[in-house]
Amino acid sequence: MTNNHGKRTPGVDRLTWDTPEKKTSAIGQLRQRGYRPQPLRRIWIPKRNGKRRPLGIPTMTDRAMQALYLLALDPLAETTGDPNSYGFRTERSTADAMEQCFKVLGKGKSPQWILEGDIQSCFDEISHDWLLAHIPMDRAILHKWLKAGFMEQGTLHPTEAGTPQGGIASPVLANLALDGLEQELQKHFPKPKTGYNAQVNLVRYCDDFIITGRSQTVLAQEVKPLIEHFLAERGLRLSQEKTRITHIEEGFDFLGQHVRKYKSKLLIKPSQKSVKTLLQKVREVMKVNKSTAAGQLIGQLNPLLRGWTNYHRHVVSKVTFAKMDHAIFQALWRWAKRRHPNKPPGWIRRKYFTAVANNHWVFYGSTTSQGKTQEHRLIRLAYTPIKRHVKVKAEANPYDPAWEPYFEARLGVKMADTLRGRRTLLYLWREQNGLCPVCDQPITQVTGWHNHHIVWRTQGGSDRMENRVLLHPNCHRQVHSQGLDVAKPRLDQGVRKA
Numbered sequence: 001m002t003n004n005h006g007k008r009t010p011g012v013d014r015l016t017w018d019t020p021e022k023k024t025s026a027i028g029q030l031r032q033r034g035y036r037p038q039p040l041r042r043i044w045i046p047k048r049n050g051k052r053r054p055l056g057i058p059t060m061t062d063r064a065m066q067a068l069y070l071l072a073l074d075p076l077a078e079t080t081g082d083p084n085s086y087g088f089r090t091e092r093s094t095a096d097a098m099e100q101c102f103k104v105l106g107k108g109k110s111p112q113w114i115l116e117g118d119i120q121s122c123f124d125e126i127s128h129d130w131l132l133a134h135i136p137m138d139r140a141i142l143h144k145w146l147k148a149g150f151m152e153q154g155t156l157h158p159t160e161a162g163t164p165q166g167g168i169a170s171p172v173l174a175n176l177a178l179d180g181l182e183q184e185l186q187k188h189f190p191k192p193k194t195g196y197n198a199q200v201n202l203v204r205y206c207d208d209f210i211i212t213g214r215s216q217t218v219l220a221q222e223v224k225p226l227i228e229h230f231l232a233e234r235g236l237r238l239s240q241e242k243t244r245i246t247h248i249e250e251g252f253d254f255l256g257q258h259v260r261k262y263k264s265k266l267l268i269k270p271s272q273k274s275v276k277t278l279l280q281k282v283r284e285v286m287k288v289n290k291s292t293a294a295g296q297l298i299g300q301l302n303p304l305l306r307g308w309t310n311y312h313r314h315v316v317s318k319v320t321f322a323k324m325d326h327a328i329f330q331a332l333w334r335w336a337k338r339r340h341p342n343k344p345p346g347w348i349r350r351k352y353f354t355a356v357a358n359n360h361w362v363f364y365g366s367t368t369s370q371g372k373t374q375e376h377r378l379i380r381l382a383y384t385p386i387k388r389h390v391k392v393k394a395e396a397n398p399y400d401p402a403w404e405p406y407f408e409a410r411l412g413v414k415m416a417d418t419l420r421g422r423r424t425l426l427y428l429w430r431e432q433n434g435l436c437p438v439c440d441q442p443i444t445q446v447t448g449w450h451n452h453h454i455v456w457r458t459q460g461g462s463d464r465m466e467n468r469v470l471l472h473p474n475c476h477r478q479v480h481s482q483g484l485d486v487a488k489p490r491l492d493q494g495v496r497k498a
Helices: 020-029 060-080 094-105 128-134 139-146 170-178 181-188 216-232 272-288 294-312 318-339 345-352 401-416 419-431 473-482
Strands: 040-046 052-057 113-118 150-152 155-157 202-205 208-213 244-247 252-254 257-262 265-270 353-356 359-369 372-377 450-453 468-471 484-486 495-497
Touching: 020 060, 060 139, 060 170, 094 202, 094 208, 094 252, 094 257, 094 265, 113 216, 113 252, 128 139, 128 170, 181 202, 181 216, 208 216, 208 252, 216 244, 272 294, 272 318, 294 318, 294 359, 294 372, 318 345, 318 359, 345 353, 345 359, 401 450, 401 473, 419 468, 450 473, 468 473, 473 484
Parallel strands: 040 150
Antiparallel strands: 040 052, 113 208, 113 244, 150 155, 202 208, 252 257, 257 265, 353 359, 359 372, 450 468, 484 495
16 A cells, blocks of 8 residues: 555645655554544546546545455455456456456357446446445444545535545455346356356456357347346446447457457457557657657666566467567657658668667667666567466465465466566575475476465465475475475474474
8 A cells, every 4th residue: 555556646635654654653543443534535537538537545544444444355355256256356367357258258169149348437336325235344434435525626525426446445345346246147047057168157357347148139138137237236337338249250359358259269369459559658658758868768668568568468469469569660760760860771770779689670779877888678579478378266265275375376377477486486496405395305397396485375474585485396285284384494494283
């Protein structure tokens, strides 16, 4: 809460906790007795369609109180949540949602029709009465949060419905309000016992969802009315503008990617809207930095490009990446030509482009800091390796100790997939002298390894290296099955019964 991107955005009191001293003194303010939240600070965020989205920013004290209650509410929400809900949930992501789309739509006997659902103003319209009656937390505190109101241009406005976008607890409250939809669908459309996939499947990411069906009629006349009734109980309704029924061969966009079948083969690619948005951002950066040095421009572009490619590298995106590289090269060439209108192309090429391996058009530049010059190169999207994402198991619960080994194994895979992760693994391996602290035998690529938390995350343990060791896979299973306590990796320490 005090270390994320919103830490510098104050509430109506204009206060932030930006020093250790302020954070320490703030602890004494977190009292249930006499607690009264202040109104939210209303700001507006522009949307792609030209409209604006309202955000309600709580004060730091109110954010801290929400975070405290969330420590108890989030594990409950994970336990009761829909199996195929992936938005704003611990250890779940959009990549998991897209893999579930592939799972329910990719087979020959998979359903062919999709209802693309979008809830109109979900966060702003959730019924307060429903939340107060069904959210399992202190109702007095929840009532104060919901009725705090918001300040806009010096005027206090009451809040009669909704939970504010911008509040820490809002995503969990929205998920709790929408949980149960998958169970309702399964009750009315049970999975057949013949071994085939269910025809009606839900994949949800917060208030965006798709529902599959065997026919357009089933989705329009049976599924859609059921959803509308479910939402109406919570004060919500479907957006008529964004909700539609589509055939899989026509394709649909979901979470920034396009899902479509081509002659019975399902492909998921980056959506055209996502591609255009990235190119627009790249061109805006270049437009703002017409006179900026090439090295500084690369420093602004690389994080933007790297984030976009990492998001799409789990789907069929190699061709799209190559086309994006070409479009970005053309934009860079125009940027360089504007800077030097009287220079010939050969001169511009030598100044801004260098050769790396077989690529003779790598955009590069340098920056100088504290007397040291460092060269920078623009990343090539096409060089990003495509790797299929392994979807989290629908029933997995990160707060359940029984799932601790599963999530530790997933963390190990994530670590190995990135340079930062490999450095961390190398550090842990060297710290242990290459030995497993359980059996004192070498850990190698042949034996394999698992990432283990000395203090389990379900018991408050952190992801910091001080709380992690590498174990053999079998030793890891023994630690969890026999309740062994692993000491921090020093060869004179071993394993003891917990």
